[in-house]
Amino acid sequence: MKVFKNYIFDIVRLYLFWILVFLLSRIAFVISNFDLINAEGVSLHDLFPILYYSLELDLSMASYFMVINFMLLSLDIFVKTSFFQKIVHAIQYVFIFIYLSIVIGEIGLYPEWKMKLNSKALEYLRRPSEILESNKTSDTIWQMLLFIILFVISIYLYKYLVKRYMRKDMAVIIKWLSPIIIILTAGFIFIGMRGGLQEIPISQSQSYFSKYNIVNDISVNTGWNLVYNILKTEKISNSNIFISMDQKEAIVITNELHKIEKDTTISILNTSKPNIIFLIMESWSADMVSSLGGKKGASNSFDELAQQGMLFTHCYSSGNRSQQGLASILGGFPALPITTLTATPEKMRQTETITTRFNDNGYFSAFYYGGSLRYGNIKAYLIHNQFQEIEEEGDISSSIPRGKLGIHDGYMFEYLLNKIDAAKQPFFINYFTMSSHSPYDQPMKNMIDWGDSEDDFHNSFYYSDSCLGDFMKQAKTKDWYKNTLFVIVADHSHQTYTHRSVETADYRHIPLLFVGGALKQEFVNTTYEDVCSQTDIGTTLLKQLKIDADSFYWSKNIMNPYSPKFAYFEINQGFGMIKPNGFVSYDHFANKYNYNTFENDSLRDKVQKEGAAYLQTLFQEFIDL
Numbered sequence: 001m002k003v004f005k006n007y008i009f010d011i012v013r014l015y016l017f018w019i020l021v022f023l024l025s026r027i028a029f030v031i032s033n034f035d036l037i038n039a040e041g042v043s044l045h046d047l048f049p050i051l052y053y054s055l056e057l058d059l060s061m062a063s064y065f066m067v068i069n070f071m072l073l074s075l076d077i078f079v080k081t082s083f084f085q086k087i088v089h090a091i092q093y094v095f096i097f098i099y100l101s102i103v104i105g106e107i108g109l110y111p112e113w114k115m116k117l118n119s120k121a122l123e124y125l126r127r128p129s130e131i132l133e134s135n136k137t138s139d140t141i142w143q144m145l146l147f148i149i150l151f152v153i154s155i156y157l158y159k160y161l162v163k164r165y166m167r168k169d170m171a172v173i174i175k176w177l178s179p180i181i182i183i184l185t186a187g188f189i190f191i192g193m194r195g196g197l198q199e200i201p202i203s204q205s206q207s208y209f210s211k212y213n214i215v216n217d218i219s220v221n222t223g224w225n226l227v228y229n230i231l232k233t234e235k236i237s238n239s240n241i242f243i244s245m246d247q248k249e250a251i252v253i254t255n256e257l258h259k260i261e262k263d264t265t266i267s268i269l270n271t272s273k274p275n276i277i278f279l280i281m282e283s284w285s286a287d288m289v290s291s292l293g294g295k296k297g298a299s300n301s302f303d304e305l306a307q308q309g310m311l312f313t314h315c316y317s318s319g320n321r322s323q324q325g326l327a328s329i330l331g332g333f334p335a336l337p338i339t340t341l342t343a344t345p346e347k348m349r350q351t352e353t354i355t356t357r358f359n360d361n362g363y364f365s366a367f368y369y370g371g372s373l374r375y376g377n378i379k380a381y382l383i384h385n386q387f388q389e390i391e392e393e394g395d396i397s398s399s400i401p402r403g404k405l406g407i408h409d410g411y412m413f414e415y416l417l418n419k420i421d422a423a424k425q426p427f428f429i430n431y432f433t434m435s436s437h438s439p440y441d442q443p444m445k446n447m448i449d450w451g452d453s454e455d456d457f458h459n460s461f462y463y464s465d466s467c468l469g470d471f472m473k474q475a476k477t478k479d480w481y482k483n484t485l486f487v488i489v490a491d492h493s494h495q496t497y498t499h500r501s502v503e504t505a506d507y508r509h510i511p512l513l514f515v516g517g518a519l520k521q522e523f524v525n526t527t528y529e530d531v532c533s534q535t536d537i538g539t540t541l542l543k544q545l546k547i548d549a550d551s552f553y554w555s556k557n558i559m560n561p562y563s564p565k566f567a568y569f570e571i572n573q574g575f576g577m578i579k580p581n582g583f584v585s586y587d588h589f590a591n592k593y594n595y596n597t598f599e600n601d602s603l604r605d606k607v608q609k610e611g612a613a614y615l616q617t618l619f620q621e622f623i624d625l
Contacts, residue, residue: 047218050218093158281436283491364423367391367430536557540556
């Protein structure tokens with residue numbers, strides 16, 4: 001048994017060693033960039049939470065390092081030489097050298113780039129002569145000296161904490177027990193790699209907690225972030241893979257698509273500074289809403305609300321994932337094929353958000369969610385929005401009942417109501433629902449039996465809709481209701497009883513409703529029939545409040561009668577373009593139409609070219625961020 005005890009202790013000590021190396025790296029970053037940190041207004045108090053928030057990503061990174069160590073140490077159990085131990089030692093020295101090189105590279109580039117080391121910056125590091133030429137001599141000397149200091153300390157720590165305890169035990173192993181120990185150890189390492197047993201693997205969001213970008217950057221593990229960034233974006237970060245025409249022509253066509261004959265706005269609000277509440281409904285498809293032509297029986301509450309507000313009957317989502325939907329709604333940034341804006345925080349930070357506009361105009365801003373915001377790096381995006389308060393499942397009392405993914409909508413709507421009651425007015429409050437996301441374990445007996453494979457989702461929708469109705473009934477009794485506009489919109493659609501292709505316009509059809517005491521009476525129980533997108537919500541609201549929206553190029557003012565009527569959506573290898581008289585869905589790489597509803601070929605090809613130009617221009621902007 002002593003063999004196995006030593007085996008486990010060797011792995012634990014390796015984990016401890018790497019956690020200390022990561023800590024040393026952060027200390028080196030803080031020392032090297034202390035002036036920059038101080039200029040941002042960051043205090044020592046702001047840095048201490050890093051010790052906690054960085055731990056999960058650090059353990060994940062250490063677990064990746066541990067994979068090869070685990071295999072070698074497992075083999076070492078069965079032999080009587082120190083051969084595999086020597087390989088482990090050599091590999092650690094290589095890992096130390098590589099990791100510290102990455103850290104020093106980030107320390108050197110951060111003052112200029114203001115972002116963590118990524119694949120784009122890695123290209124820069126491949127040309128050391130340019131670095132030496134552009135870097136101050138004193139900085140170069142300091143960085144070289146710092147590397148040596150960190151390397152020496154790391155080697156000493158390794159020898160002191162790990163190597164000297166890695167003795168060769170010649171005891172006879174228990175053969176039937178060794179596979180069990182090895183399998184269990186492998187399982188724990190795998191759990192560490194993905195950040196736990198939860199359904200959603202770990203992301204950079206786990207280390208985000210501060211309003212200061214530089215603090216979040218220190219918190220995120222440098223090696224983990226770089227590997228993740230390379231795997232996600234290396235192929236697309238430096239070249240536009242959606243080029244189909246000359247870039248100047250694509251820009252001209254895209255500008256023409258957004259051309260407005262007259263800049264005017266139909267005022268739909270009865271107050272100049274209303275409270276704004278976004279209710280972002282998880283996976284709500286228009287197919288589930290009878291007032292939008294869907295099947296009856298699941299959307300009773302929403303349909304009742306539609307009679308009290310302004311219903312947009314032809315609104316479409318630009319993407320098919322929550323992180324895409326949130327960037328479209330809060331930033332007016334359309335979804336991208338293949339990648340997402342939130343997958344690359346350094347690009348995400350260059351984009352505008354309506355939240356900052358509300359903040360600048362005296363609004364209290366908040367975002368609430370009953371689950372984990374680590375999915376799709378959503379939390380990082382919300383922090384970029386500069387919400388003054390962000391709360392997710394872990395921030396909410398454990399006494400509130402939970403499902404597998406988190407707190408269900410019924411309980412969260414009650415929580416939301418209390419938060420709104422206590423909020424300073426005017427406020428911009430967002431709530432992202434959760435119950436209509438798998439695994440559909442909502443605390444309500446099934447009410448829908450349509451004999452379809454999607455009935456679990458149908459019932460979750462029914463539950464979420466009923467919770468929405470209960471919340472709105474209570475909201476109407478509050479003093480703040482008369483001065484509040486509710487924007488009820490889906491983040492994206494979902495498969496339903498229709499079993500539509502995700503590449504069709506009907507699949508992307510989602511509900512959008514403006515309702516509440518701040519809506520003028522003449523717009524109550526009305527519909528907006530023209531084509532629009534969830535990306536248009538931001539500019540539309542800012543224009544109503546007479547707040548500058550010029551920075552939101554991709555977002556149109558729906559309440560301007562002269563705004564162009566179209567909606568773009570991404571598909572995995574191309575785009576969809578929806579017009580009032582039809583739509584096309586086009587695969588860029590296969591050079592083929594997936595779907596087309598235009599009878600006239602010339603009109604079909606014109607809309608296809610507009611969509612291709614739109615995507616090419618959008619993707620180029622993403623690359624250039």
